[in-house]
Amino acid sequence: MTRLAARTDDPTFITVPVPLGDRAYDILVGRGLIETAGARIARLGARAAAIVTDEHVGPLYAEALASALEAQGLRASVVTLPPGEATKSYASLERVCDAVLAARIERGDLVVALGGGVIGDLAGFAAAVVRRGVRFVQVPTTLLSQVDSSVGGKTGINSRHGKNLVGTFHQPSLVLADTALLDTLPVREMRAGYAEVAKYGLIDDERFFSWCEANWQGVFAGGPERDEAVAQSCRAKAAVVVRDEHENGDRALLNLGHTFGHALERITAYDSARLVHGEGVAIGLALAFRFSAALGLCPAADAERVEAHLSATGLPTRLAHVPGGCGTVDELLDAMAQDKKVKGGALTFILARGIGQSFIAPGIEADKVRGFLDSELNPSRS
Ligand SMILES: NC(=O)c1ccc[n+]([C@@H]2O[C@H](COP(=O)([O-])OP(=O)(O)OC[C@H]3O[C@@H](n4cnc5c(N)ncnc54)[C@H](O)[C@@H]3O)[C@@H](O)[C@H]2O)c1
Ligand SMILES: O=C(O)C(=O)C[C@@H](O)[C@H](O)[C@H](O)COP(=O)(O)O
Numbered sequence: 001m002t003r004l005a006a007r008t009d010d011p012t013f014i015t016v017p018v019p020l021g022d023r024a025y026d027i028l029v030g031r032g033l034i035e036t037a038g039a040r041i042a043r044l045g046a047r048a049a050a051i052v053t054d055e056h057v058g059p060l061y062a063e064a065l066a067s068a069l070e071a072q073g074l075r076a077s078v079v080t081l082p083p084g085e086a087t088k089s090y091a092s093l094e095r096v097c098d099a100v101l102a103a104r105i106e107r108g109d110l111v112v113a114l115g116g117g118v119i120g121d122l123a124g125f126a127a128a129v130v131r132r133g134v135r136f137v138q139v140p141t142t143l144l145s146q147v148d149s150s151v152g153g154k155t156g157i158n159s160r161h162g163k164n165l166v167g168t169f170h171q172p173s174l175v176l177a178d179t180a181l182l183d184t185l186p187v188r189e190m191r192a193g194y195a196e197v198a199k200y201g202l203i204d205d206e207r208f209f210s211w212c213e214a215n216w217q218g219v220f221a222g223g224p225e226r227d228e229a230v231a232q233s234c235r236a237k238a239a240v241v242v243r244d245e246h247e248n249g250d251r252a253l254l255n256l257g258h259t260f261g262h263a264l265e266r267i268t269a270y271d272s273a274r275l276v277h278g279e280g281v282a283i284g285l286a287l288a289f290r291f292s293a294a295l296g297l298c299p300a301a302d303a304e305r306v307e308a309h310l311s312a313t314g315l316p317t318r319l320a321h322v323p324g325g326c327g328t329v330d331e332l333l334d335a336m337a338q339d340k341k342v343k344g345g346a347l348t349f350i351l352a353r354g355i356g357q358s359f360i361a362p363g364i365e366a367d368k369v370r371g372f373l374d375s376e377l378n379p380s381r382s
């Protein structure tokens, strides 16, 4: 991945620019950034801000953010939703749109997503459709949302037919990733977010994957490695998004592990108690490498190295690790058939020739996938 240079005009924090023409914005990363959020958001020139958050994050951070915005002369309101993947729903979308309209948010005003990827995707989608588009700011509070979902403008909700099937592209105006907010994040959610960090190394940066193998404990513990992992992940994602904002080509690489992962999320009924997105991605990453090895594309040793690293952090890597079961081969194939990368009825996978050597593989025959899933579900038969 090409690296975007970090700017150093505010040496306290790392700035990663996302140069998308008239939709360009900055991602700021660092400990303590939230204390400057009121002033930074106020600089966008809005008169009012509707903060969207969830019941875990709201009590920790929403009041302070609302007060900071009010101190800058903005009218602030807060809408709080239940936590978890089930909140990315039509019903929540209606709730958020109603709250934003009730708060009289005008086109020049702001929606502020304060939370993880669930809140970011939902609030971003509401911002995209209310009054046919109001601006929004991402204040991501999970590792996953800081390294992935707050960047790049994919917004949306889930459908009973599949993950993120109703949505649009709507870029934020600013992303403020305060890595100190992750100090309150449960370890299960740290691990889930870490799957998306490792993903960037697996896509096209073997050196970053090796760095992850050596430094993941520092990322979890909140050392300087955490800021470095968040900033490097944002640089990697921003570079892809700038090349291919609307996923006509290369951006699909960011979907490594997701064809399997999204199918597992649908099969587990978006029940965060059973499986969260990052866990589905971890299993999906391990499967994508084992599938690549089974097809003779990738050394088996690389697939083993991927699994060893994800397992070392405590992430699941096998279909058998899905609590309550992962369904049958037919159920998995049925769920994968709704993947957004499907073309002419055929599945597209992101496969790999090795660590850091992923590629887009369209037209994968269902029989090959069936054979692979069968061997994963029934290892004794293969
Ligand atoms: N738009 C994109 O490009 C993109 C990229 C990756 C993932 N996603 C989406 O992101 C979602 C997953 O996001 P997530 O992993 O952040 O999950 P999440 O939003 O459900 O947050 C995980 C949990 O952590 C809690 N939490 C959040 N911040 C906290 C904090 N600082 N302290 C304590 N608790 C906190 C939340 O309340 C929730 O219970 C999925 O829906 C996925 O599809 C979108
Ligand atoms: O930003 C992207 O592009 C990604 O694919 C990032 C993924 O980690 C993320 O889960 C995304 O929401 C998946 O997109 P989808 O288009 O497959 O729903």
Ligand SMILES: [Zn+2]
Residues within 6 Å of the ligand: 148, 196, 258, 277, 281
């Ligand atoms: Zn993802």
